[in-house]
Amino acid sequence: MNFELLFQLLLNGLIVGTLYGVVAMCFVLIYKSTQIVNFAQGEFLLIGAWVCYAFLVEMSMPFWLGFLFTLLFMMAFGIVLQMVVLRPMIGEPIISVIMVTIGLSIFFQAATKWIFGATTATYPQVFETRSLNVLGMQIETAYIMSFVISLFIMAGFYWFFKYSKLGLAMRATAFDQQVAQSLGISVKTVFAMSWAISALVSGVAGIVIGMVNGVSSALSVIGIKVFPAVILGGLDSIVGAIVGGVIIGLLENTAEFVDGQYLHWGNLFSIAPFYVLIIILCIKPYGLFGTKDIERI
């Protein structure tokens, strides 16, 4: 048994897993406050990464400025999307809501391919050194940076929902829309802001992954990988999203290890999360931290 490889893969899993956790958190944020399942989450990453690429390469801005503009763009994008497309869907049956986000997903995927091309693009070099030595192992700087950014975002979310006024308003809306509205919270603003924040944070995740792997339409696959993570953690639990993301990241890399060392089946790592997904749905559909629905007639 190759322990060094296993350890390296597990570390990768942890780093990728925290990124999954961040994207899953954005997904849960939208689901929790607006009851919309966002199948276009992966496209948010894609758009964020491509827009940042456009700012950096086509307009040759310095990194911090391009990054800042991307954040602003993503925020506006989220708000506009919510107002134009999702607001008319309030109160529609779940199939319509799912289909609208799926429609958005294909639309944006095709649009980015059309505008930016289908080939992988790389960002200009941001860091001086390619890799650092941590505990005797070579880790890419971008990986470490992505890990730090993920932790930073998570801490930010914690602060936001615990102390900021808007975050508290969002939690109140998620808990009971009518009561929140009667207490003077603008539910419309909360809906728009939750999409804005989700788009913004997903955009950051997209840029981070784009730095490591390059920008291509493969980024949107993350949006689908989020589902196992979210279901595992429970659909309406932010903590669950993080835990689920990390577990799925670790699982993927463990599957890759087992596959590479023993089974030699090929792409087991990309399909393993979906088997887990089916099993969880059969055993414990509300996930580890999710609240169980109780229905009345």
Added chain:
Amino acid sequence: MAGFSLRPCGDFRTTYRQDTRIFDTTYIRNAAILGIFAVAMIPFVLDGYYVNLFIQISYFAIAALGLNILVGFTGQISLGHAAFFGFGAFASAWINNTTGIPVLLSIPLAGLMTAAVGMLFGLPAARIKGLYLAIATLAAQFILEDFFARAEWFTGGSYGAAANPINVFGYEIYDDFSFFYVALFFLVVMYLLGTNLMRTRDGRAFVAVRDHYLSAEIMGINLTKYRLMSFAISSFYAGVGGAMYGHYLGFVSAEGFTILLSIQFLGMIIIGGLGSVKGTLMGTVFMVLLPEVMESGVSALSVFEWASSTAVTDGLAYIKEMAIGLAIILFLIFEPDGLAHRWQQIRAYWKLYPFSY
């Protein structure tokens, strides 16, 4: 059928039998029969391009009807329909290649095999619904896609599988002209079966499960049974459609059955109208014709500078994809009941003109 009908004055129903007829009035029935004959004339009148389009419409329409039975009538959501469609294509080719059963018989057999697989992936549906089911079927899509690429004994792996042409009583069907009639036959039979299903106890049970599953259960409808049955019937349709697709092309490759096709199937039934058999056909026609119309539209506009630029001509595939997504979004926002509803309105307008209230 569902919704308000436009019966002539004095045409009253006195028995349940009359009330549940497939065709509401004799006129509609005659029109439908005439319509089928008119369609059967297509290969004599129009050229091969349209015949090919009709064949595409027919196999997609069969699979889409299956999805509408599942989504529109039973209220379950499936994002993995393309995988079942693909499974049917591979299954029919496999049955025909290994056992030598004639293709005409292997198509329904493939449907049954797909139904079994559909039930397997429908098992979680016994416990979950709505969004969770959507995600479970999404997983089914990826798992089956992976299976297609992996199971070489069944699908030929990455090389794909060869599918023999249909053989009717020793007469081999290899060109579009004769396949057209096979496709028409299957289309009519499957649509009659589908419409009929909705008149039976099982069909009404589906609708009851969709409208309020708890009330349905209280009324003595076995939820697990009917959910699984709905998955099985839906997969059967997908399997038959897929098998026709396979035998039409003569070759099945693992790449064709992606999530995008699943979404297109959902788009067909949403654009056509959820819970409408007639709408399914309309939606399929819309979805198949949309890219074709766009292509001819772009070439017609090529006199203008922008339409003949490389951005448009090279990106046409992406523009078509965008159009599919956009069509789904626009229909959901502006016409959530689909083309079937619009058709109903147009008919009501003409029927009641000029007093349309």
